[in-house]
Amino acid sequence: MAAILIRGGHLIDPSSGVDAPRDILLNEGRVSAVDAPGKIKHAGAEIIDAKGLVVAPGLVDIHVHLREPGQGYKETIASGTAAAAAGGFTTVCAMPNTVPVNDSPETTRWILAPERGASIRVFPIAAATRGSMGDALTEYGSLKAAGAVAVTDDGKPILGDAIMREALTTAARMNLPVIQHAEDTRLTGGCSMNAGALAFKLGLRGMPIEAESGLVERDLRLLAQVKDARAHLHVAHLSTKAALDAVKRARRNGLRVTCEVAPHHFILTEEAVSQYDTRAKMNPPLRAEADRAAMIEGILEGAVDAIATDHAPHAAHEKEQEFERAPNGITGLESALGLSISVLHGRHRMPLGRVISLLSTQPANVLCLKGRGSLAVGAFADVVIFDPAKKWVFKAIDSRSKSKNTPFDGWEMTGQVLTTISEGRVVYRRS
């Protein structure tokens, strides 16, 4: 692998606080030097000219569905990571709701095998309970040894108090976060959108805000009962003000709780489903304006730890069904950076460095992914090079994902990925 010298760019590395013109040398899969423009010399290195561009740590998405094993018609690890690379991601964490559920070291290792053809780094997140059935814990120790970085029953929340407490306790001993998809499914049976006047008008059963906030509050009560400083709860795809407020309160009380928000929850509202557009159907559902605004506020004030896409590919024939029959989920890997820059930096004037941090450094920290989300010397040579001012139109049809189910098709965005480098290899180059 030849060394790569990226010259003339503006380097933003939240992990080391750099936000300045810098050259950077990548060698042997690691960052080997960062210095003022023109200072680094390295004979034989491939030169990438980053004049006018931002050079940042490769993005880290801690919530994606790669669908393998078992649902390769929706996505494969190869296609999903290719889409991720095109979106500037160099690390993705794969949710365990595959077929079979990833609840064993064997499946975890299968996901990690080179035969899967991943173009970037994949970290499996294993099931918290066997088959994600919520009854008995999986083997956290051997799952961690096989490569799992967290446990969750994503999509099937852990409802039982005793089993959730046990999961938090056991995971703490292994230094693994427990990720909860916070939805009290006893309140959401048959529901396909957010509860409220619009759901009533559309004749659709609605998921109440309390289904999310109530379970987050329950989880935080349980977390407080676990007398182990290592116990760590991570709330996935948080979508309501009530749940965010609960997280903020718990954090003030010293609990180790983190949360992520998806771009669609800080950009879209439930109005997007008013014509029964199944591309805007997801779980948690798009909420009302007050909740969307609360997600933006939470991000701006630093209460949100990470932006995660919840990339959830589905085949065309699955989405082109009656609204209530269509599966939940949208793709998100190739639109996340453009949307985040457009909305957070463009509209809300958040410094670009903080946007990058929410998409790389912070999510890497949430799941303790060492050497990721950083361009410090010695970190993995995971880099994204993008044009922060370039306006472009996102077209689902051009997506590298096998699936095209996104409500952002045809949206103009600011900030376009030009090159993605994973552990020193160029894995995406915009042609």
Added chain:
Amino acid sequence: MSTLTENRKPAAVRAKAVPAPSVKHAEVPAIIHSASIHPGSLLSISDLSLEDVASILESADELEAEPAIRRAERLFKRRVSLLFYESSTRTRTSFELAAKALGADTSLVSAQSSSIEKGESLKDTGITLRALGAECIILRSPFSGSPYLLAQETGLPVLNAGDGMHEHPSQALLDLRTILQRLEKNGKVSDKLLDGVTVTICGDIFHSRVARSNALLLPRLGARVLLCGPTPLLPETAAGMSHNVSIERDFDKALEQSQVVMMLRIQKERLAGLSVDLEQYTSRYQANAERIAAHAPKAVIMHPGPMIRGLEITSEVADGPQSGIEQQVKNGVAIRMALVLRAVGEAAKTGKGKGR
């Protein structure tokens, strides 16, 4: 960032029949459901302007009065498909009679005797009907919003004959015709035509597409709508449907204010775990002779059917002089003739969708 803001609105309205405002930069987004909705469609009562409502009512009058032979030339040998995923007596028969009265050939596809049983999707069923020459599809489905999917996938005019808990727009129009006849409101359709009129809709509002379509239509003509029923069947959010819609849980109080009372059936097939004490329900919400005589002796009593006599309504009321129930059914044919003609006839030829 301005451009993204500008692009948000068109994204939300892109599937509407009305032309979307011009989208800066972005081309018309390639939607999975790729076709646009045919303007002859009727998916929600809100699709209709008051002028549209007026012209449908006029057309219904005209068609009803027309000699049968002349009427049958209107859509002679045109093809209209009825696609019914749920059982129906009134709606199906009246749509069928309406299409036939205009001279059209009709074909009925119902879930139990078609490839739907074998798992064929709504999209494929619609495309198949289109390939067989259907020029309009009348859809009844247990899924809210399914007419949008069918209209987008086929590009054909789609008439919503009831979709899940969403809407039943042709019912709202025939109810309006009945109300106007009974209250002798012969004036021009306007936002004041029903000024001073209060309509109570009582019963299982939550599961009722009839209630939704009526609650969206009647206030636009100036009427006040009172929704009445127990909380499990009438959530507070229902009042947010439209201006001039409010909740009155005391049926007697609602009756005292009303010139029109619409009774609804408890939809046992859609209750999905809700428990309703039928005895208590009957004592509080049944339209029976004593209650009507005491609180609404002059009101028009309506029911979209099917009725469960002895539950939400008694025979004395259903068959009594205040009842408009048979008239509603009769009006169904006239209104549906107007809707089929609007969908397939000359006026619908402008702006045809994909596949035509």
